[in-house]
Amino acid sequence: MRSCSQMPRTLMSPLHKLIKFHGSYQQYDRDERGARSYSFMLRTKNPCGKVPNKLYLTMDDLADQFGIGTLRLTTRQTFQLHGVVKKNLKTVMSSIIHSMGSTLGACGDLNRNVLAPAAPFARKDYQFAQQTADDIAALLTPQSGFYYDMWVDGEKIMSAEPPEVVKARNDNSHGTNFPDSPEPIYGTQFLPRKFKIAVTVPTDNSVDLLTNDVGVVVVTDADGEPQGFNLYVGGGMGRTHRVETTFPRLAESLGYVPKEDILYAVKAIVVTQRENGRRDDRKYSRMKYLISSWGIEKFRSVVEEYYGKKFEPSRELPEWEFKSYLGWHEQGDGGLFCGLHVDSGRVGGKMKTTLREIIEKYNLDVRLTPNQNIILCGIRKAWKRPITTALAQAGLLEPKYVDPLNLTAMACPALPMCPLAITEAERGMPGILKRIRAVFEKVGLKYNESVVIRATGCPNGCARPYMAELGFVGDGPNSYQLWLGGTPNQTSLARTFMNKVKIHDLEKVLEPLFYNWKRKRQSKESFGDFTKPCGI
Structure with a gap:
C-alpha cells in the first residue's frame, strides 16, 4: 500500500470519515505547492484538562518522533498533535491509550471534551465540578469498544466507571435509550453534529460557559457544600459568512437540578438534540438552532419528558469573572x-x-x-x-x-494545516498584537490596559472570537471581519463591525477606535463595553 503522503484524497476519505470519531482528521500542508502531502491531526480528550505525568511525557515524545516537533494546546483543554502519517497512526494511538490518555470522541458528531476549571484547588466546589465533568464525559463516551479493537487490539485499558455513571447511562425509564444497541445513547446515527459541555463554579468563567451547548454550574450551600446545579443551554460559536440565518449564540438558563440528578438531566438534553436536531443541513445542526427555532419554553418541556421531572428555577449567582490562573x-x-x-x-x-x-x-x-x-x-x-x-x-x-495584550489573546491554528482556514490566525497573531501595542502607545493608552483579542482563520469560531472585545474572523486572503463588544468576563456576544478589513489597514481602522475609547470612556469602562454601540 502506498504511504499516506502518496494516497489520493478519494482513497483516504472513508478512513477520514471513520476516525474522526476517534479524534483524528486528515490534513495536508497548504503551504506546499504541487502534490499534496497528507497527514493526520490527532486530538486528545482530557476532561477538566487533566494530563497525568506519564501522558504529558508520551505526548512530548510523540510530537518529536511522529509529529512536527510541537504540541498544540487547544481552547477545549486538549492536545493537538499535527503531522502524523498514516503508517504511524496505530503506534501513536496505542501509545496515548497505554499512557492513560484517549482520543475517543475528541472529534466527530458526539459529545466533545468536557471543560472545567483547570485550577487544582483542594476546595470542595472545584473538586466537585471537576468530578462532575469527569462523570459527564464518561456518561457520553461511545461504548461499542471498536476504538480499543482498532488501536490496541481489543486490550482492556480503561479503569472501571463509577457505578452512578453506568446506572445513568443504562437507565431507560423515560425512553432515552436504544435498548439493544451497543451505543445506548448514540444509537447508529450518533448526534446531528458536535456537542460541547462545560462545568464550573460560581464566579469562575475560565470555561467560556455561555458558548457551550450545555453549561453546568455548581450551586453550594452557605457552608460550601455542593447541593445542585444551574443548567444553561444553547450556546455555540460557528456561523457562515454572509448567511444571516447562521449566527453565534449565548446559552440561556434552563433551570436547576439537585446534584444526584445531573447525569440524568444532561442525558435528557443530549437525547432531545439527538431526536430533534436538524440532520439535513450541517450549517443548522447544532442545538443552538433547535432552541432558537423552538424557544426555551418548548425546549424545556421536551427535555423534562426525557428527564422525568420538572426543572426547578435557577438559583441566583454572583457576577462572572475570567480567571486565568497564571x-x-x-x-x-x-x-x-x-x-x-x-x-x-x-x-x-x-x-x-x-x-x-x-x-x-x-x-x-x-x-x-x-x-x-x-x-x-x-x-x-x-x-x-x-x-x-x-x-x-x-x-x-x-x-x-x-x-497584557498577550495574556488573554487566543488564536486557532488556521493555516497551513486546517482545511477550512481562509487566512492566518495563529501565525498572524504575534504581528497583530505588536501592531495593536504600537497603536496603544500612539494614542496614549497605558501599558497595563488591555483588550481581549481573539482571531480565527474562518467563521467557525474555534478560538471563540465572537466573545472577544476585539475579534478577528478570517473572511478572505489577508482579510478579516472585525467583531466588537464582547466583555472581559465573556458574558456578552460581540457584533460585527466591519467586513473585509485587509491586514495592512489594521492601524487605520483601530486607531480611531482606541483613541475614542481613551478620550470618551466612563471610568474603568472596558473596550468591549465602550464599543457595544458600534456593532452593526
Whole structure:
C-alpha cells in the first residue's frame, strides 16, 4: 500500500470519515505547492484538562518522533498533535491509550471534551465540578469498544466507571435509550453534529460557559457544600459568512437540578438534540438552532419528558469573572501550582524542552486551560525557586512580565494545516498584537490596559472570537471581519463591525477606535463595553 503522503484524497476519505470519531482528521500542508502531502491531526480528550505525568511525557515524545516537533494546546483543554502519517497512526494511538490518555470522541458528531476549571484547588466546589465533568464525559463516551479493537487490539485499558455513571447511562425509564444497541445513547446515527459541555463554579468563567451547548454550574450551600446545579443551554460559536440565518449564540438558563440528578438531566438534553436536531443541513445542526427555532419554553418541556421531572428555577449567582490562573498559587493542600502563558497554545523549541525537563524531574501532573495555557500541579514550596529560574530561561515568564495584550489573546491554528482556514490566525497573531501595542502607545493608552483579542482563520469560531472585545474572523486572503463588544468576563456576544478589513489597514481602522475609547470612556469602562454601540 502506498504511504499516506502518496494516497489520493478519494482513497483516504472513508478512513477520514471513520476516525474522526476517534479524534483524528486528515490534513495536508497548504503551504506546499504541487502534490499534496497528507497527514493526520490527532486530538486528545482530557476532561477538566487533566494530563497525568506519564501522558504529558508520551505526548512530548510523540510530537518529536511522529509529529512536527510541537504540541498544540487547544481552547477545549486538549492536545493537538499535527503531522502524523498514516503508517504511524496505530503506534501513536496505542501509545496515548497505554499512557492513560484517549482520543475517543475528541472529534466527530458526539459529545466533545468536557471543560472545567483547570485550577487544582483542594476546595470542595472545584473538586466537585471537576468530578462532575469527569462523570459527564464518561456518561457520553461511545461504548461499542471498536476504538480499543482498532488501536490496541481489543486490550482492556480503561479503569472501571463509577457505578452512578453506568446506572445513568443504562437507565431507560423515560425512553432515552436504544435498548439493544451497543451505543445506548448514540444509537447508529450518533448526534446531528458536535456537542460541547462545560462545568464550573460560581464566579469562575475560565470555561467560556455561555458558548457551550450545555453549561453546568455548581450551586453550594452557605457552608460550601455542593447541593445542585444551574443548567444553561444553547450556546455555540460557528456561523457562515454572509448567511444571516447562521449566527453565534449565548446559552440561556434552563433551570436547576439537585446534584444526584445531573447525569440524568444532561442525558435528557443530549437525547432531545439527538431526536430533534436538524440532520439535513450541517450549517443548522447544532442545538443552538433547535432552541432558537423552538424557544426555551418548548425546549424545556421536551427535555423534562426525557428527564422525568420538572426543572426547578435557577438559583441566583454572583457576577462572572475570567480567571486565568497564571502565575503561582496555593492549592490548599500544602502544594503550589504554576500557571504558564503559552502564546496561541503552541509548545515548541526551548519552551518544550524545558517543560519536559521540569515535568519529568519533579514528577508533576499537568492541567491544560480553555485559554490555551498550561498549569504545573503539585509543586512543593522548596521547588518554587529552581522551577521559576528554569522557566524564565526558557521564556516562560511570570504574568507580570508578559504583555497584557498577550495574556488573554487566543488564536486557532488556521493555516497551513486546517482545511477550512481562509487566512492566518495563529501565525498572524504575534504581528497583530505588536501592531495593536504600537497603536496603544500612539494614542496614549497605558501599558497595563488591555483588550481581549481573539482571531480565527474562518467563521467557525474555534478560538471563540465572537466573545472577544476585539475579534478577528478570517473572511478572505489577508482579510478579516472585525467583531466588537464582547466583555472581559465573556458574558456578552460581540457584533460585527466591519467586513473585509485587509491586514495592512489594521492601524487605520483601530486607531480611531482606541483613541475614542481613551478620550470618551466612563471610568474603568472596558473596550468591549465602550464599543457595544458600534456593532452593526
